Amino acid sequence: MDIKKVGIIGTGTMGVGMAQVCAQAGIPTVAVKATPGTPERAQAGLEKSLARMVERGKMEAAEKDAIVGRIAFTTDEGAVADCDLVIESIIEDLDTKKALFKRLEGVCTPDALLTTNTSTLSVTSMMAVCEHRQRVAGLHFFNPAPAMALVEIIHAFETSESTVRALEAFCKEIGKDPVIVQDTTGFIVNRLLTPYLLSAVRLLERGTGDIEGIDHAMMSGAGHPMGPFALADYIGLDVVNAMAQNIYNDARTDHHNPPHTLTRLVELGYLGRKTGKGFYDYSSKPPTANPALKHPIS
Ligand code: 3HC
DSSP states (O other), X not given: OOOOOEEEXXXXXXXXXXXXXXXXXXXXEEEEOXXXXXXXXXXXXXXXXXXXXXXXXXXXXXXXHHHHHHEEEESOGGGGTTOSEEEEOOOSOHHHHHHHHHHHHHHSOTTSEEEEOOSSSOHHHHHTTOSSGGGEEEXXXXXXXXXXXXXXXXXXXXXXXXXXXHHHHXXXXXXXXXXXXXXXXXXXXXXXXXXXXXXXXXXXXXTSSOHHHHHHHHHHHHOOSSOHHHHHHHHOHHHHHHHHHHHHHHHOOGGGSOOHHHHHHHHTTOOBGGGTBSSEETTSSSOEEOGGGSSOOO
């Protein structure tokens, strides 16, 4: 199946990042804002990020304009009616996603591929509300979508082989490096990454090292581009906490249980980079450890 047009539902960081990737590969893309309001902020954010790449000499101005020109930002879900592939990237709430899949079946053609970018929710549960289940799958991109090569293609219970093959070809066409995964909570990367991030928090709680020391060790000693605390802040502590909770609910293994310090930071509204504070305080340059963590949080 040839994917000539892509629809993205949700214009958050991942939605806009995936729209950029598709448009950069020359594919006309519709980006639908899923929550109330206009999509202008999302479009302005994309243009600003592309303008930075032009300034840094990583992209020609003409390419930036072509990418922006290939993305139609809208609030109308019906605009994905003629898309061959839809990727949803809305709030991580299973009931909201199931309702969206039901609506998409009414909007899209029966052979359009319907996919989810969920981090840890069950693709099979979304498939269950659909009539044409063979075309439902997961398509899990990583943040930042334009820079991260991997896409996990999630094979849910009734996903057909032709759907998986079409998604694999699509990923290669947009310059990504796909892996096929069975529908297990957290798939491959989040299933392994989440307990790693939680273990770093537990080392901090035990006093094994401080935030900067643990991050420095994993960058310098294990070759990671970011240490676990910088990465957790980058992903968003609410997202990490929700991933841990979802995997824990499924696996019931202690090492997936979100540690006290993480849940307290989320409760306090310290969600990482997006709120200016998480494990680090981003008001200083370079960021320094969040002073709230100088004393154990209880
Ligand atoms: N848009 C487009 N391109 C971007 C970008 C963005 N937002 N951010 C970075 N890039 C590109 C740069 O242009 C550059 O490309 P080039 O090598 O072709 O010139 C490349 O990425 C490297 O960027 P920089 O040199 O600016 O910065 P760094 O070298 O510091 O890399 C990073 C930044 C790519 C974010 C790197 O630190 C990294 O890989 N960090 C780990 C990120 C990670 O693990 N993400 C996965 C999180 S888990 C997840 O997403 C799953 C979800 O379900 C929660």
